[in-house]
Amino acid sequence: xxxxxxxxxxxxxxxxxxxxxxxxxxxxxxxxxxxxxxxxxxxxxxxxxxxxxxxxxxxxxxxxxxxxxxxxxxxxxxxxxxxxxxxxxxxxxxxxxxxxxxxxxxxxxxxxxxxxxxxxxxxxxxxxxxxxxxxxxxxxxxxxxxxxxxxxxxxxxxxxxxxxxxxxxxxxxxxxxxxxxxxxxxxxxxxxxxxxxxxxxxxxxxxxxxxxxxxxxxxxxxxxxxxxxxxxxxxxxxxxxxxxxxxxxxxxxxxxxxxxxxxxxxxxxxxxxxxxxxxxxxxxxxxxxxxxxxxxxxxxxxxxxxxxxxxxxxxxxxxxxxxxxxxxxxxxxxxxxxxxxxxxxxxxxxxxxxxxxxxxxxxxxxxxxxxxx
Amino acid sequence: xxxxxxxxxxxxxxxxxxxxxxxxxxxxxxxxxxxxxxxxxxxxxxxxxxxxxxxxxxxxxxxxxxxxxxxxxxxxxxxxxxxxxxxxxxxxxxxxxxxxxxxxxxxxxxxxxxxxxxxxxxxxxxxxxxxxxxxxxxxxxxxxxxxxxxxxxxxxxxxxxxxxxxxxxxxxxxxxxxxxxxxxxxxxxxxxxxxxxxxxxxxxxxxxxxxxxxxxxxxxxxxxxxxxxxxxxxxxxxxxxxxxxxxxxxxxxxxxxxxxxxxxxxxxxxxxxxxxxxxxxxxxxxxxxxxxxxxxxxxxx
Numbered sequence: 001x002x003x004x005x006x007x008x009x010x011x012x013x014x015x016x017x018x019x020x021x022x023x024x025x026x027x028x029x030x031x032x033x034x035x036x037x038x039x040x041x042x043x044x045x046x047x048x049x050x051x052x053x054x055x056x057x058x059x060x061x062x063x064x065x066x067x068x069x070x071x072x073x074x075x076x077x078x079x080x081x082x083x084x085x086x087x088x089x090x091x092x093x094x095x096x097x098x099x100x101x102x103x104x105x106x107x108x109x110x111x112x113x114x115x116x117x118x119x120x121x122x123x124x125x126x127x128x129x130x131x132x133x134x135x136x137x138x139x140x141x142x143x144x145x146x147x148x149x150x151x152x153x154x155x156x157x158x159x160x161x162x163x164x165x166x167x168x169x170x171x172x173x174x175x176x177x178x179x180x181x182x183x184x185x186x187x188x189x190x191x192x193x194x195x196x197x198x199x200x201x202x203x204x205x206x207x208x209x210x211x212x213x214x215x216x217x218x219x220x221x222x223x224x225x226x227x228x229x230x231x232x233x234x235x236x237x238x239x240x241x242x243x244x245x246x247x248x249x250x251x252x253x254x255x256x257x258x259x260x261x262x263x264x265x266x267x268x269x270x271x272x273x274x275x276x277x278x279x280x281x282x283x284x285x286x287x288x289x290x291x292x293x294x295x296x297x298x299x300x301x302x303x304x305x306x307x308x309x310x311x312x313x314x315x316x317x318x319x320x321x322x323x324x325x326x327x328x329x330x331x332x333x334x335x336x337x338x339x340x341x342x343x344x345x346x347x348x349x350x351x352x353x354x355x356x357x358x359x360x361x362x363x364x365x366x367x368x369x370x371x372x373x
Numbered sequence: 374x375x376x377x378x379x380x381x382x383x384x385x386x387x388x389x390x391x392x393x394x395x396x397x398x399x400x401x402x403x404x405x406x407x408x409x410x411x412x413x414x415x416x417x418x419x420x421x422x423x424x425x426x427x428x429x430x431x432x433x434x435x436x437x438x439x440x441x442x443x444x445x446x447x448x449x450x451x452x453x454x455x456x457x458x459x460x461x462x463x464x465x466x467x468x469x470x471x472x473x474x475x476x477x478x479x480x481x482x483x484x485x486x487x488x489x490x491x492x493x494x495x496x497x498x499x500x501x502x503x504x505x506x507x508x509x510x511x512x513x514x515x516x517x518x519x520x521x522x523x524x525x526x527x528x529x530x531x532x533x534x535x536x537x538x539x540x541x542x543x544x545x546x547x548x549x550x551x552x553x554x555x556x557x558x559x560x561x562x563x564x565x566x567x568x569x570x571x572x573x574x575x576x577x578x579x580x581x582x583x584x585x586x587x588x589x590x591x592x593x594x595x596x597x598x599x600x601x602x603x604x605x606x607x608x609x610x611x612x613x614x615x616x617x618x619x620x621x622x623x624x625x626x627x628x629x630x631x632x633x634x635x636x637x638x639x640x641x642x643x644x645x646x647x648x649x650x651x652x653x654x655x656x657x658x659x660x661x662x663x664x665x666x667x668x669x670x671x672x673x674x
Contacts, residue, residue, distance in 0.1 A: 017453055020423045022492040115472060162662060168471060169406050173612065174661060177654030180609075188647045298605070302479055309476050342487040348480025349462045352473045
């Protein structure tokens with residue numbers, strides 16, 4: 001008798017939990033749907049599917065074809081503006097900005113293993129610095145770009161120094177607080193930042209009198225910056241510095257005992273990562289033409305963090321895939337818009353349970369997982 | 374003015390303290406920040422509105438017992454949600470790297486916010502306390518020398534104190550409370566002594582969620598307006614309160630909550646109202662730099 005009733009338990013519970021919020025009809029429907037799933041699970045090879053998803057791996061491409069695949073990808077990326085209409089080009093640019101952001105955050109979270117939840121503050125620093133430099137001083141975009149990166153870098157230093165001693169959750173909360181403080185100051189410092197209205201009519205990029213404000217131009221600028229960031233991280237990954245970062249992530253005390261200067265490394269990770277965000281912030285300001293505190297909320301930081309985690313920490317292709325997926329998929333499912341965030345939240349939790357290593361894990365991490373599992 | 378701010382701070386602080394207790398209990402056992410805890414508080418506020426709706430439909434909303442029914446309904450349902458979230462989203466991740474449950478909690482937080490938004494609407498919901506309390510109670514208060522205390526404020530402070538007292542007694546005096554303390558100290562040893570770890574962890578989540586829901590009900594009574602994103606800021610401040618008081622310490626969370634409420638009330642009154650959300654973070658950073666274990670925290674934490 002008990003075993004026969006067992007499949008009913010979860011659907012019934014779901015119905016009870018949902019009932020006050022959603023009313024009798026919706027909660028009964030949800031319970032029935034879950035019951036269907038539970039029964040289907042008994043008939044279908046669910047276990048096999050789940051473990052397949054856990055272990056799935058992209059097919060390795062052999063040497064000769066690898067070069068061809070890279071060339072095809074390069075051609076595709078270069079030719080994309082020709083094929084896309086304005087709307088999809090805009091999505092592609094946004095995806096590019098987030099890819100670079102996620103790659104930047106990956107330095108702190110993926111390589112150094114420091115959980116930072118206020119990453120968007122550096123992005124805001126870059127965006128506002130270009131907005132101010134452009135509207136007050138009419139500074140050229142390409143000159144403002146390094147200045148925005150520099151300001152964000154200083155922000156990174158400012159956050160890095162007091163938090164050197166903190167680890168794990170404490171660091172997460174302090175960085176979260178830092179991000180909130182930056183946003184609240186932007187929102188209230190009316191004389192400089194324009195308060196909640198933000199700063200408008202920011203100049204589009206131009207070079208030597210040549211206007212580069214069209215979406216296609218922006219696309220190539222973003223593409224170049226993405227490649228630059230990916231290259232930077234690829235080089236960092238294989239370098240002495242990158243290995244020191246990973247050593248610090250795995251065991252800080254042991255790394256220090258081996259002569260790794262963890263203080264310098266942490267600050268370096270913060271600064272490089274912040275500089276990437278600052279650069280992309282300036283690009284964002286140029287793309288939108290206006291900035292306001294609304295674009296720099298905590299959820300943006302969470303979004304970027306999710307890109308890193310869903311794609312696969314410390315894995316460059318993984319992070320790129322994660323960022324592209326999180327920007328492009330919601331656009332593709334516009335008709336499900338209301339349910340978008342609901343599904344997004346649930347899949348974040350599901351991802352952690354079923355495939356914590358990410359969609360495309362780094363080689364190092366994949367080996368660890370297989371060893372451990 | 375001074376006394377008035379003190380009283381406002383006490384009201385706000387007792388709300389923060391109630392939420393902070395959930396963070397501190399969970400952190401004490403699992404060493405994990407339950408980012409979805411703020412959403413449970415938000416759920417509590419919504420369940421209060423729903424319960425009031427049901428009571429009004431039945432026509433029993435003017436009973437003397439009605440406020441108690443509202444708060445119990447909200448606490449029971451929010452506790453059920455809290456326990457379920459633990460079972461589904463956190464339990465499978467207990468052995469996982471520390472980042473995994475945190476991300477999962479963020480996901481749950483997004484999920485709950487959007488669930489409430491979809492089912493209850495994105496606009497502010499009104500808690501019509503005139504349906505629950507007589508007019509003289511809603512608008513009246515005690516005039517003390519130097520300040521004015523509304524009956525609602527007295528209700529908030531008294532209810533929170535009562536709940537906190539109850540929790541303290543439960544943790545210190547009962548078998549289950551002792552088991553909770555044992556699990557927080559040493560999980561493996563507690564398991565060897567025959568304590569059902571899973572049940573104790575679930576109990577921790579259920580208790581914390583019920584307290585957060587009570588805070589949500591009190592806030593709904595106080596301000597009258599509820600929105601699906603109130604959980605984020607309140608949850609954050611309550612977590613800061615837990616850290617300031619010393620995470621893992623139950624009296625510390627109460628003290629931290631009161632301290633934070635006072636700081637916010639005095640900051641808003643004497644410094645600047647626009648920056649009232651910043652004070653909490655400034656206090657947090659100061660505490661972490663000067664005394665990272667918090668006011669009442671254990672050095673080893």
